Amino acid sequence: MKELKHLNKYFLKYKTYLIIGSITTVVARIFLLFTPRYVKKIIATVEQYRDNTITQTVFKAQLTEAILYIIGAAIIGGILTFFMRQTIINVSRYIEFDLKNEIYEQYQKLSLNFYKQNRTGDLMNRITEDVGRVRMYAGPALMYSINTIALFVVALIYMFKEAPKLTLYTILPLPILSVIIYKLSKEIHKRSTIVQEYLSKLSTFTQESFSGISVIKAYGIEPQTANNFETLAIESKDKQVSLARVQAWFFPMMILLIGASNLLVIYIGGMQYINGEIESIGTIAEFIIYVNMLTWPVATVGWVTSIVQQAEASQKRINEFLKLEPEIKNTVTENTKITGNIAFNNVSFTYDDTNINALKGISFSIKEGETLAILGKTGSGKSTILDLIGRLYDIDNGSITINNQEIKNLNLNNLRDSIGYVPQDAFLFSDSIKNNIKFGKENATEEEVIEAAKNAQVHKNIIKFNNGYNTILGERGITLSGGQKQRVSIARAIIKAPKILLFDDCLSAVDTETEEKILKNLNKLSKGKTSIIVSHRVSSAKNAHKIIVLDDGKIIQEGTHETLINTDGYYKDLYLKQISETSSK
Numbered sequence: 001m002k003e004l005k006h007l008n009k010y011f012l013k014y015k016t017y018l019i020i021g022s023i024t025t026v027v028a029r030i031f032l033l034f035t036p037r038y039v040k041k042i043i044a045t046v047e048q049y050r051d052n053t054i055t056q057t058v059f060k061a062q063l064t065e066a067i068l069y070i071i072g073a074a075i076i077g078g079i080l081t082f083f084m085r086q087t088i089i090n091v092s093r094y095i096e097f098d099l100k101n102e103i104y105e106q107y108q109k110l111s112l113n114f115y116k117q118n119r120t121g122d123l124m125n126r127i128t129e130d131v132g133r134v135r136m137y138a139g140p141a142l143m144y145s146i147n148t149i150a151l152f153v154v155a156l157i158y159m160f161k162e163a164p165k166l167t168l169y170t171i172l173p174l175p176i177l178s179v180i181i182y183k184l185s186k187e188i189h190k191r192s193t194i195v196q197e198y199l200s201k202l203s204t205f206t207q208e209s210f211s212g213i214s215v216i217k218a219y220g221i222e223p224q225t226a227n228n229f230e231t232l233a234i235e236s237k238d239k240q241v242s243l244a245r246v247q248a249w250f251f252p253m254m255i256l257l258i259g260a261s262n263l264l265v266i267y268i269g270g271m272q273y274i275n276g277e278i279e280s281i282g283t284i285a286e287f288i289i290y291v292n293m294l295t296w297p298v299a300t301v302g303w304v305t306s307i308v309q310q311a312e313a314s315q316k317r318i319n320e321f322l323k324l325e326p327e328i329k330n331t332v333t334e335n336t337k338i339t340g341n342i343a344f345n346n347v348s349f350t351y352d353d354t355n356i357n358a359l360k361g362i363s364f365s366i367k368e369g370e371t372l373a374i375l376g377k378t379g380s381g382k383s384t385i386l387d388l389i390g391r392l393y394d395i396d397n398g399s400i401t402i403n404n405q406e407i408k409n410l411n412l413n414n415l416r417d418s419i420g421y422v423p424q425d426a427f428l429f430s431d432s433i434k435n436n437i438k439f440g441k442e443n444a445t446e447e448e449v450i451e452a453a454k455n456a457q458v459h460k461n462i463i464k465f466n467n468g469y470n471t472i473l474g475e476r477g478i479t480l481s482g483g484q485k486q487r488v489s490i491a492r493a494i495i496k497a498p499k500i501l502l503f504d505d506c507l508s509a510v511d512t513e514t515e516e517k518i519l520k521n522l523n524k525l526s527k528g529k530t531s532i533i534v535s536h537r538v539s540s541a542k543n544a545h546k547i548i549v550l551d552d553g554k555i556i557q558e559g560t561h562e563t564l565i566n567t568d569g570y571y572k573d574l575y576l577k578q579i580s581e582t583s584s585k
């Protein structure tokens with residue numbers, strides 16, 4: 001229960017509902033337990049009438065009274081049970097809601113490294129499946145426990161008062177029932193976890209095959225994919241069958257044990273009645289009802305124990321993430337002014353997970369309003385520089401300053417608000433084009449959206465769609481071409497009008513003519529802003545105030561287009577190669 005202590009703050013938050021729920025539960029049980037006692041009374045009345053000890057009028061009056069009591073108690077008990085569920089089960093839903101939000105907020109705070117170390121499926125599972133299991137503890141398990149305790153205490157008081165020896169015999173099989181249900185529940189849980197694993201394997205497989213359907217079709221491997229699916233589906237079915245086999249034992253075991261208890265009541269009760277130890281045959285009827293009323297709650301003891309164990313395991317997994325301290329934290333609460341004066345001083349950086357030393361003593365500076373272009377072979381560290389400016393990672397050595405202030409001493413929210421970042425792999429949400437652009441500025445007007453799209457040279461494409469800016473993009477924006485996606489992503493950064501614009505090879509999928517137009521627009525828009533353009537093309541870099549060329553994490557060339565094309569090296573070679581490619585087209 002150590003891990004589940006995390007939920008105590010929520011129990012405290014909803015204590016009023018829980019107290020009302022618990023009281024309602026106890027009172028409901030008291031009312032529901034009226035039935036067996038009045039059944040006994042009815043049978044005793046019938047016996048008295050049979051023995052002529054009461055008149056027909058008295059018999060009728062007593063019978064009517066008992067029946068009315070039973071109906072009344074059942075109605076009140078039913079209403080109270082409804083309120084019991086409305087309070088305790090609702091609380092579990094509130095806790096589920098709070099916990100999901102808490103986890104989601106924590107996920108948002110954690111840095112990129114966390115996302116690389118953990119698989120998306122696992123992150124999703126903890127916020128859905130695990131929270132679901134914890135909810136079972138906070139709701140049903142709690143409700144059934146209160147219910148069982150209340151029912152047991154009230155029923156046992158009534159039963160002992162009525163026939164102590166018979167009571168002992170009646171409750172004898174119940175602990176056995178509880179243990180059996182516990183064992184069954186554990187086995188069911190074990191097997192259903194395996195079933196769940198297979199279900200998620202199946203859904204991952206299908207999802208991937210649908211996303212990659214064009215590759216599957218192009219390579220003509222549909223039969224192979226279908227075979228793989230079938231193998232997985234057969235394994236999944238076998239696991240389901242094995243689960244169903246254990247589940248099938250649940251109700252027969254219950255019926256068997258209820259039957260055994262009923263037999264005991266009838267046998268022992270019958271003997272006691274014959275020996276004159278109990279007055280009325282009604283007591284036997286009363287006890288049979290008690291047995292049937294107590295069986296389910298007793299079974300739930302086993303069930304609840306297994307729920308609590310599952311919840312404990314799930315909460316442990318949740319706590320593992322909740323306790324993680326974000327690697328990148330905002331330690332500055334007051335607002336800091338962000339300008340576009342950026343300087344890298346002997347910066348080195350190694351990725352924790354791969355141990356790749358991506359940057360080795362990088363130094364450069366760029367003034368507000370200037371454009372810097374970064375070129376270099378693939379894997380040379382270009383994107384890493386952009387990530388470090390957004391402080392997605394903290395550096396190992398050296399310093400990064402913005403306006404002469406260490407990046408760590410800047411308010412992280414201010415820093416990220418001042419950056420418009422266009423990633424290499426444009427990610428668009430399954431939403432309208434308009435909202436995807438507005439992602440950069442939530443309260444942007446229609447005109448601003450159109451203006452940004454025009455500057456990104458994508459407006460003409462968008463208006464050709466039937467629904468224009470309201471066109472909904474499919475998963476990862478599959479309705480757009482690669483170049484269109486990149487341009488929507490550029491519009492998203494432009495609309496934000498940030499101090500610093502970071503473009504990570506985001507013009508790779510557009511033709512050189514469109515690239516030229518976009519760069520011209522960016523040039524106009526980025527007055528007073530600092531832009532960093534990562535590219536493999538000289539055409540993207542030639543107008544920059546400064547160009548740096550990276551190789552294996554180090555700067556190998558630095559200068560303007562003019563100086564670099566006149567210096568032997570990577571840039572000049574690239575320039576000559578790209579010029580000859582263009583002229584040969």
Ligand SMILES: Nc1ncnc2c1ncn2[C@@H]1O[C@H](COP(=O)(O)OP(=O)(O)OP(=O)(O)O)[C@@H](O)[C@H]1O
Nearest residue numbers: 351353354356358377378379380381382383384385
């Ligand atoms: N998130 C990461 N985790 C671990 N290693 C990484 C990560 N991102 C990049 N690397 C490694 O760091 C090195 C520099 O990568 P980076 O993405 O900065 O290069 P790049 O110059 O932008 O390449 P490209 O032109 O192909 O985009 C590479 O060796 C790469 O494998």
